[in-house]
Amino acid sequence: MSENKTYNIVFGGIGGQGVLKASEICGLAAMLAGYSVTKSEIHGMSQRGGSVESYVRFGSEIHSPLIPAGCAEYLVCFHEEEYPRLKPFLAEDGRDYVSYIEIAKKSIENPRTLNTFLVGVLSASLPIDVEFWMAALEQVFPEKIQELNKKVFLEGREVGTK
């Protein structure tokens, strides 16, 4: 575990893009790494094409599961059209991953792995060891697509490291 700090990440996109799956991977990896974690979102509309956002917070002491406007250090947006709505969450010096949507689309073969790629990119900036990310991927994906997702994740992670 690193210093006494809370990490605030907002994931957002459109229902069906795997936004909730992405935040699930992140929350699990943080938990496996020993952090206290909260993850909050609204279900129900997520499979029906509506706006979806999910908040992951991890660190030492967390109260609100919601991240206030202007307080997210990391914003992982999955769809350019949702970006204007999500931008206000980002802190002034926060990291914005919107430009990685294009890079992801060029890199991945299966569009359904966009979420895994973006989580890979994000992972490069978070104090969570790669073994915990791998364990989280194993927990959320069925066996037959685990290897594909691990591969895509590592590709994203490499892009994020650059």
Place this chain on the structure above:
Amino acid sequence: MYASKHVGLNVAMDPLMTASYTGVTAGFVIVVCDDPGMHSSQNEQDTRWVGLYSKMPVLEPSNPREAKEFVKEAFEISEKFDTPVILRMVTRVSHTKQDMDLGERIVPEQPPLEKNPAKYVMVPKLAYKKHILVEERLNKLREFAEKTSLNKVEMNDTKMGIITSSMAYSYVKEAYPKASILKLGFSYPFCDEKIRKFAKSVDELVVVEELDPFIETHIKAMGIEAKTKDPSFMIGELRPELIKPLINGEKKVEKENKDRPPRLCPGCPHFFSFNAMKKLDLFVAGDIGCYTLACLPPLQTLHTTVCMGAGVTFNEGLRKANPDAKIVGVVGDSTFVHSGVTGLINAVYNNAKGVIFILDNSITAMTGGQQNPATGMTIRNEKTKQLDLKALCLACGVDHVDVIDPVKENKEFEALVEKRVNQDALSVIIAKHPCKLIKNLG
């Protein structure tokens, strides 16, 4: 244990109010989740009032970890005071995941079934005696409220003291980490002495609560001076960044909702059903389910939504008031089983006419794909007896019942709808085609 959201509890209010009198011979916890902000609900009712109304204690956890702890507390209170206990959740507690430690599971001994009419037969004479006990119980619960650690004082800076509960507590901790707080985990009946003592110990008392002024009303009735929110904050859900303007007494600034609205999935069978209705320019009484989304563009072919079952009953009522209008009703398969069939019996009995569409996608889709009595599978996905919707409608005495696939037999479906709409009869059209998501739901 009982669990539902706020509007589900409305359906259960009849047994609930008398269950307060009887209690049970074991713990009985009622888990209810309110939906401030109406993320997926038709109103913003505040279930804390049900505690006051039904004379039952209310516990309010402020995060998932507490929710787990409070369930245990709730069962203990329930057994000790012979009362059902309401565990009042909000969306942000229920829809949050959090790491937590699990305790040891304790399985209590099964008490024998005993005949105890004084406790369980609520005829007037016996219920009168029980009401006396309920009032005594409430007094004992008031004493308990003073002592329990569920009502927790966190003394810090004494300039401002905040009384709060539920998820609002978590937001307050975020916005005012140094304030003194009285957190009401056991929010009904109130801990009057604790509240009075806390009020005296701070320069300024503030109440922060989501939705209705439940705590505020009580504190003001006690004659305690407190700063409370502008009524505009009763509407919608709180967020951490709203706590400061709320405490400052500002009016809530309404922001335009820029969220992309949900829509029916591509290829959804409901689309085909509503398309046929749209072509005939019908007035469509709606119900609660995925198909409620037909109210939005491009379909805009659903014109009322109030509660489960209303797709059937509104057809009857609207027709009484508007004899010449072209009115039909729609209801999903699981909603029809839940509370549509009683309305259908009523419509037959009252000689009502019209067409009721049972949009049978063979799953409870909106909530994530649960089984229901019409699917032939239990909630745990085990095989069970399947309710025959057609036979059920015929048994109700409906004039015509057709089962047809609106996707595969689209032309025939449209012709049938036109025919039935123009008949002076009460018809049910079961539009049967599986939900697009079923294969993914496995």
